[in-house]
Amino acid sequence: MDFKEELGTLKSQLVFDQKVDVPDDTANVVIAGLGGSGIAGRIFQELYSSKPVMIADDYTAPSFVSKSTLFIAISYSGNTEETLSSTADAKARGAHIVTISAGGKLYGQGDQNIRIPRRDLQPRSVTGYMIMPLLRGFGIVSEEEADGSYKLLDALDNDNIECLVHAKAIMEGSCIPAIFGSHPYKGVAYRWKTQFNENAKVLAYSNSFPELNHNDTMALAQTYLKDRFYFMVFGSESERIKKRIEVTQEITASQFNIIEPKGRTYIERMFYLLHYGDYVSYHLAVLRGADPADISLIERLKAELG
Amino acid sequence: MDFKEELGTLKSQLVFDQKVDVPDDTANVVIAGLGGSGIAGRIFQELYSSKPVMIADDYTAPSFVSKSTLFIAISYSGNTEETLSSTADAKARGAHIVTISAGGKLYGQGDQNIRIPRRDLQPRSVTGYMIMPLLRGFGIVSEEEADGSYKLLDALDNDNIECLVHAKAIMEGSCIPAIFGSHPYKGVAYRWKTQFNENAKVLAYSNSFPELNHNDTMALAQTYLKDRFYFMVFGSESERIKKRIEVTQEITASQFNIIEPKGRTYIERMFYLLHYGDYVSYHLAVLRGADPADISLIERLKAELG
Numbered sequence: 001m002d003f004k005e006e007l008g009t010l011k012s013q014l015v016f017d018q019k020v021d022v023p024d025d026t027a028n029v030v031i032a033g034l035g036g037s038g039i040a041g042r043i044f045q046e047l048y049s050s051k052p053v054m055i056a057d058d059y060t061a062p063s064f065v066s067k068s069t070l071f072i073a074i075s076y077s078g079n080t081e082e083t084l085s086s087t088a089d090a091k092a093r094g095a096h097i098v099t100i101s102a103g104g105k106l107y108g109q110g111d112q113n114i115r116i117p118r119r120d121l122q123p124r125s126v127t128g129y130m131i132m133p134l135l136r137g138f139g140i141v142s143e144e145e146a147d148g149s150y151k152l153l154d155a156l157d158n159d160n161i162e163c164l165v166h167a168k169a170i171m172e173g174s175c176i177p178a179i180f181g182s183h184p185y186k187g188v189a190y191r192w193k194t195q196f197n198e199n200a201k202v203l204a205y206s207n208s209f210p211e212l213n214h215n216d217t218m219a220l221a222q223t224y225l226k227d228r229f230y231f232m233v234f235g236s237e238s239e240r241i242k243k244r245i246e247v248t249q250e251i252t253a254s255q256f257n258i259i260e261p262k263g264r265t266y267i268e269r270m271f272y273l274l275h276y277g278d279y280v281s282y283h284l285a286v287l288r289g290a291d292p293a294d295i296s297l298i299e300r301l302k303a304e305l306g
Numbered sequence: 307m308d309f310k311e312e313l314g315t316l317k318s319q320l321v322f323d324q325k326v327d328v329p330d331d332t333a334n335v336v337i338a339g340l341g342g343s344g345i346a347g348r349i350f351q352e353l354y355s356s357k358p359v360m361i362a363d364d365y366t367a368p369s370f371v372s373k374s375t376l377f378i379a380i381s382y383s384g385n386t387e388e389t390l391s392s393t394a395d396a397k398a399r400g401a402h403i404v405t406i407s408a409g410g411k412l413y414g415q416g417d418q419n420i421r422i423p424r425r426d427l428q429p430r431s432v433t434g435y436m437i438m439p440l441l442r443g444f445g446i447v448s449e450e451e452a453d454g455s456y457k458l459l460d461a462l463d464n465d466n467i468e469c470l471v472h473a474k475a476i477m478e479g480s481c482i483p484a485i486f487g488s489h490p491y492k493g494v495a496y497r498w499k500t501q502f503n504e505n506a507k508v509l510a511y512s513n514s515f516p517e518l519n520h521n522d523t524m525a526l527a528q529t530y531l532k533d534r535f536y537f538m539v540f541g542s543e544s545e546r547i548k549k550r551i552e553v554t555q556e557i558t559a560s561q562f563n564i565i566e567p568k569g570r571t572y573i574e575r576m577f578y579l580l581h582y583g584d585y586v587s588y589h590l591a592v593l594r595g596a597d598p599a600d601i602s603l604i605e606r607l608k609a610e611l612g
Contacts, residue, residue, distance in 0.1 A: 027333065034516060035517070035519075035520020049370060050369050050370055052334045052360055052370055054360070057517050058516065059546065062355035063355045174531060183364050193521070194521040196525070197522050198525075201524050201525050201527070201528035202525055202528075202529045202530065203484075203522065203526070203532070205509070210340060210363070210364065210388055211363050213604065214341020214342065214500075215341055215500040215504055217603055217604055218504050218507050219506075219507050219508055222508075223509045226509070228534070229509065240365065244607075244611065247607055248607065251603050251606055251610070252603065288530075297523055297557050298519065298520065300557055301519055301523060301553055304557070305546075305553060
């Protein structure tokens with residue numbers, strides 16, 4: 001499948017109706033996942049705060065994991081070594097385990113096992129399949145929002161010329177994309193960074209307001225190589241954050257390209273921003289003659305690690 | 307005070323003997339703090355995993371915060387607007403509040419209030435005062451380790467020529483520092499990034515193994531501008547991570563400058579790495595003629611935000 005076509009599958013993933021069963025006695029949630037399979041957890045962590053949600057992106061499960069932990073392991077292949085290892089850890093400590101995968105060794109390890117219905121995509125292209133069971137399970141998406149998001153993604157699939165314009169500007173200067181998000185889209189800003197890495201094969205950087213005002217700000221004003229960075233900043237609904245963006249741009253004499261999210265709710269805007277970044281990174285790949293689907297080195301790394 | 311002298315105060319902060327009281331019924335911990343005042347929380351979060359530890363780096367406290375939450379608010383000035391706001395939130399929900407500050411509006415807001423004994427340093431230079439009450443309170447540092455760490459820092463204060471060598475290489479190429487950590491020093495890698503931002507006023511990037519193997523890896527092999535990045539990678543005691551570092555370097559044809567941490571335990575190595583980064587960024591500031599103590603723009607931003 002053509003990679004652009006692969007990106008276009010995101011909207012149809014929103015109808016995936018499996019959902020994580022959340023036991024009544026859940027005291028805390030741990031979501032294990034790395035790379036493309038870790039994104040859903042990072043985004044969810046920001047949208048849901050009624051219980052502590054921690055990310056496990058290493059070989060072990062945190063030692064607080066116990067019977068009252070809901071441990072959700074996400075791996076598209078089902079064979080990510082870090083996730084298999086942390087899941088075994090969590091299982092030994094009696095956690096309630098839910099797996100989300102297309103199969104592999106992970107499938108069947110959980111008290112509940114959610115199977116992603118297709119295996120022919122890249123891990124980073126199945127974010128919809130991974131996040132919908134979380135959003136539905138914790139009751140933070142309505143069918144109306146899923147539908148509204150579908151329409152926004154469909155519109156982007158049909159017209160992403162704005163994304164191409166950003167990609168051209170990045171390519172023209174051979175720039176490092178720098179993406180600045182803010183709550184509740186900090187995870188999405190990180191997602192853009194990873195999409196630039198994997199699709200366009202360029203180094204990229206992300207951070208978020210207000211944290212970046214406490215460190216990047218001085219650098220933005222005085223760093224060398226600044227003209228080789230291309231700044232994309234998510235518009236915010238918060239007056240305080242809006243003001244921070246405006247003042248930061250002014251006092252550091254930076255050119256921020258503001259990306260205004262479309263959508264009626266946080267969930268809709270999240271999906272819109274997510275997909276917008278897919279297309280900017282995709283277009284950049286095409287412009288620089290990189291194959292957006294190629295992940296041969298990550299495969300080679302896995303092989304060499306044996 | 308000369309900024310180098312200010313950096314040299316870190317070792318004496320290790321004898322600070324205040325400690326966070328941890329109530330017996332603590333179900334989860336939230337540490338609020340931004341920038342230099344947020345670093346202690348990020349580092350602690352990685353060293354302690356017997357309870358969920360979440361970072362609050364925005365205006366609100368997560369909605370799970372309740373009577374069984376230990377909410378630790380850290381702000382050197384005691385006047386960070388985000389932290390004051392999230393602390394008020396947590397207080398309204400009945401959390402057990404501990405403040406760590408040198409005064410300001412935050413001081414006195416807690417059930418326990420820890421006062422940092424000097425006010426003449428920059429927030430990023432009082433990490434010792436901020437982290438020791440956490441490490442002691444949760445029983446994860448011995449006096450022997452505090453003493454061992456003191457000696458390692460003292461040795462670095464007297465001889466940091468290695469740090470100067472890295473700074474010179476960065477300066478020579480006008481490079482963007484890229485710092486790759488791994489557990490339990492992911493927070494320290496982020497700290498280095500922020501020190502490059504604030505001390506040397508250059509943009510910088512950090513990430514950690516194994517997560518970076520799932521995204522940066524493709525970019526490391528094919529990005530433009532790669533010769534303008536200077537890679538510093540923390541040595542690891544884990545065979546698996548060592549192998550990842552080695553293979554990543556090989557398959558992406560990257561030159562990784564390995565920083566081997568000294569010290570007998572995690573805590574000692576953490577302090578050593580932390581301070582090592584202080585000096586690399588300090589030397590880079592001096593080499594490029596930037597004032598490492600200048601944070602005028604952050605002050606201006608605060609003023610403009612009113």
